Amino acid sequence: MKRILVLLISVLTVFACETEDSQKAENYNGTAVTYFTDGSAASYFVSQVSGPFDIQIGSTVLSNSARTYTVQVDPESTASEGVDFSLVNTSVTIPAGEYFGTVSIQGIFDGTTPDGSTLILRLVGDDAMVNNKFTVSIVQACPLEADFAGNYLIEELTAYVDGPTLETGTVVAVYEISEFQRGFMTANYPNYCSTPVEFVFELKCGDVLIPGAGNQSNCSCGGNLWFTNPTTPSTYQLDDDTYFEVTFTNDAFNDCSSPVQTTYSFTKQ
Secondary structure, eight states: OHHHHHHHHHHHHHHHHHHHHHHHHHSOOSOOEEEETTOSEEEEEEOTTOOOEEEEEEESSOOSSOEEEEEEEOTTOOSOBTTTEEESOSEEEEOTTOSEEEEEEEEOGGGOOTTOEEEEEEEEOSSEEESOOEEEEEEEOOOOSSOOOEEEEEEEOSOOSSSOSBOOSEEEEEEESSSSEEEEEEOBSTTTOOSOEEEEEEEETTEEEOOTTOEEEEEESSSEEEEEOOSSOEEOBTTBOSEEEEEEEETTTOSSSOOEEEEEEEEEO
16 A cells, blocks of 8 residues: 555656646746857858858747747848858747757858858847857868878978078978868077977968968067968969968068068978
8 A cells, every 4th residue: 555655646746747847838937048059159161062050049948839030140240141151041940848949051152252251140039138149250161182281391482581480491290270270380480499389371272371360489589470471372282282382471560670471382201
C-alpha cells in the first residue's frame, strides 16, 4: 500500500511540474527579451561559391506560440541590397516552444569588393530588444588554390632604409592565421633590433595587403614604427605559391623618416 501511495504522489508531482512549466511558458510574468546570440558583429567573406550567412537570434523565454520579427536594413549600412547582398528572409520566426530563429543573407560576389562594405541589420517586434543591431562586414574573397605556407626564403628587393627593414636572405616559416591571412616571425631593422616579431599580410583576390591598422615594429626610432598598406599592392596567383612578393609602406607615420615603399620576395623552399 505504501508503494502505491508513493507512486501516486510521484505521478501527481510530475504532472504539477509540467503544468506549472506550461503556464510559465504561456503566462510569463517578466519581460521577454530577444537578442542576437552571436554578439554584435561578424565578418562574411564572399566567394563565387559562398552559401548564405546565418545569424542566430534568441529569446530569454519559451512561448506556446510562434514569434515573428521583421528584419530591417539600417540606413547607415554601406552595403547595398541587390549589389553586395540579398536578404534570404525579410522576417525571422522563433517557433513555438523554442528559443532560437535564424536570419540569413546571401553575398553577391560580383558586387562585393576586397575592401568590404558594412551591413547593419535590426529586428522589429513586440518583445523588448537587447543588442538589437548586428553589423556584418561583407568582404569579397577569392579562395586560395595553394597553401601559401611553409618555409620561404625572403629577400628585400627595394633599396635599404638604413639597413634592411626585415630580415633578408633568410628562411622563415610562413603560417596560416586565417583563410586569407598569413604570418611569419622576423626581426625588424635587424641592424639594430634582433628580437623577432610577427609580421602579418593578407591575400585578397590577387592583391597582397597589410590587414587592420598594420604591423607595429618592436624597434623604435622616436616612436614605434608601423608597416601599413602599400601605395600599390603586390599581386599573386591564386594557384601558385612558389613565389610571390609583399609590398608595404615602411615607417608609415614618419616616426624615423619619410614613408617609403618596401618590397620583399618570398621563394618557397
